[in-house]
Amino acid sequence: MNSKPFKYNEQWLLCNPSYNEVIETDWFEQSYWLNQGRLLGSNSGRGSAWVIKTEWGKWVLRHYFRGGLYAKVSKDLYLWTGLNQCRAFREFQLLDKIQSWGLPAPKPIAARVIKKGLYYSNDLIMEQIPHKSTWAQSLLESKQNIRQWEQIGHTIAQFHQHGIDHSDLNAHNILLSDDQINLIDFDNSTIKAPHIKWQKKNINRLKRSIEKVSQKTCKDDWSKLWQALVNTWQEELS
Ligand SMILES: Nc1ncnc2c1ncn2[C@@H]1O[C@H](COP(=O)(O)OP(=O)(O)O)[C@@H](O)[C@H]1O
Ligand SMILES: [Mg+2]
Numbered sequence: 144m145n146s147k148p149f150k151y152n153e154q155w156l157l158c159n160p161s162y163n164e165v166i167e168t169d170w171f172e173q174s175y176w177l178n179q180g181r182l183l184g185s186n187s188g189r190g191s192a193w194v195i196k197t198e199w200g201k202w203v204l205r206h207y208f209r210g211g212l213y214a215k216v217s218k219d220l221y222l223w224t225g226l227n228q229c230r231a232f233r234e235f236q237l238l239d240k241i242q243s244w245g246l247p248a249p250k251p252i253a254a255r256v257i258k259k260g261l262y263y264s265n266d267l268i269m270e271q272i273p274h275k276s277t278w279a280q281s282l283l284e285s286k287q288n289i290r291q292w293e294q295i296g297h298t299i300a301q302f303h304q305h306g307i308d309h310s311d312l313n314a315h316n317i318l319l320s321d322d323q324i325n326l327i328d329f330d331n332s333t334i335k336a337p338h339i340k341w342q343k344k345n346i347n348r349l350k351r352s353i354e355k356v357s358q359k360t361c362k363d364d365w366s367k368l369w370q371a372l373v374n375t376w377q378e379e380l381s
Contacts, residue, residue: 144239148226148256155256157232162199162253171204171255171266194271201271202252207231207264207330220262229256231265234329237307238269244305247298247325272318272325279314282357291319292368296375298324299349303342303380306334312345313352339380346376 148157152168169175176182176195183194183201192205207230208219221230231254238251249269256265275281278295295317302309309316309332316328335341350361350369361369 144242144251146235146239148232153257155226155229155232155258156253157235157255158253159251166253168255170253170268173204176204201273202268203249203271205267205269207266217262219264220259221265223258223261223263226256229254229263229265230330231256231267234267234332237329237332237334240334241302241305241307241329246301246305246307247323248329249325249327272320272327274318274320274323274325276319277315278317278319279352279356281319282314282353287368289368289371291324292372293375294324296372297379298326299345300376300379302326303337303345303376306337308333308335308341309345312349314349314356315352337380342380346373 144159146157146160148155150156151166154168156166156168158166167175173182173193176193181196183196185191185193191208192203195202195204206219207221208214209217209221223229226232235251235254238248241248242250249272252268252270254265254267256263281287281291299312307329309326309329311328311330311332312326316326318325318327353365353369354360357365359365
């Protein structure tokens with residue numbers, strides 16, 4: 144995709160070129176879709192991700208909210224360090240690269256940045272991935288499919304082979320459908336030279352997330368399934 148940021152209505156936009164002629168800054172406002180009866184609802188606990196039904200298909204509109212300590216200072220303002228450093232633009236570009244590699248993640252549609260003095264706020268629009276559930280939801284079901292755990296290990300290995308260091312690989316950011324695993328939520332993720340050290344960190348984070356969500360341990364309760372995931376991941380990396 145050959146996209147370049149441009150200024151429009153005093154805001155910075157980055158967009159899939161197919162939408163260059165039609166994009167509006169309104170697209171990034173929930174109220175715009177709500178007023179048209181096109182706002183379908185939120186899946187996110189933080190209320191940051193909303194599904195919208197557009198004439199081009201279902202999209203997800205995501206506003207960037209700060210986590211951790213900074214959230215107390217400001218809910219959604221980030222320190223400006225240059226246009227290309229903005230979260231939404233970086234995630235857009237990463238998702239675009241992921242698409243070009245044919246890996247399973249959302250297609251980016253558009254991103255917006257509003258500069259506010261020394262700070263900025265930002266939003267991202269991407270395609271909605273049709274899915275049955277998040278992996279977090281499926282972990283609460285008693286019946287587990289070992290093939291699915293292996294498939295998840297396989298998908299993570301593919302991303303790792305391309306050097307994609309997911310900054311928040313957890314069970315909520317893995318979407319399941321019958322035959323596909325998709326990874327989402329690449330905010331603050333980066334591309335690095337493949338190295339087992341950061342790759343292992345991703346896997347350990349995922350392990351903690353599984354245990355937190357399910358209140359079961361990977362060492363005992365999930366041991367067979369977890370080993371299947373890790374073995375598949377390891378085999379494909381080497
Ligand atoms: N592209 C997408 N397709 C389908 N569902 C999505 C998509 N992006 C986000 N979601 C849903 O919204 C939830 C929250 O989105 P996410 O990007 O993980 O933001 P956050 O974790 O910051 O709230 C996800 O767990 C998922 O259920
Ligand atoms: Mg998430």
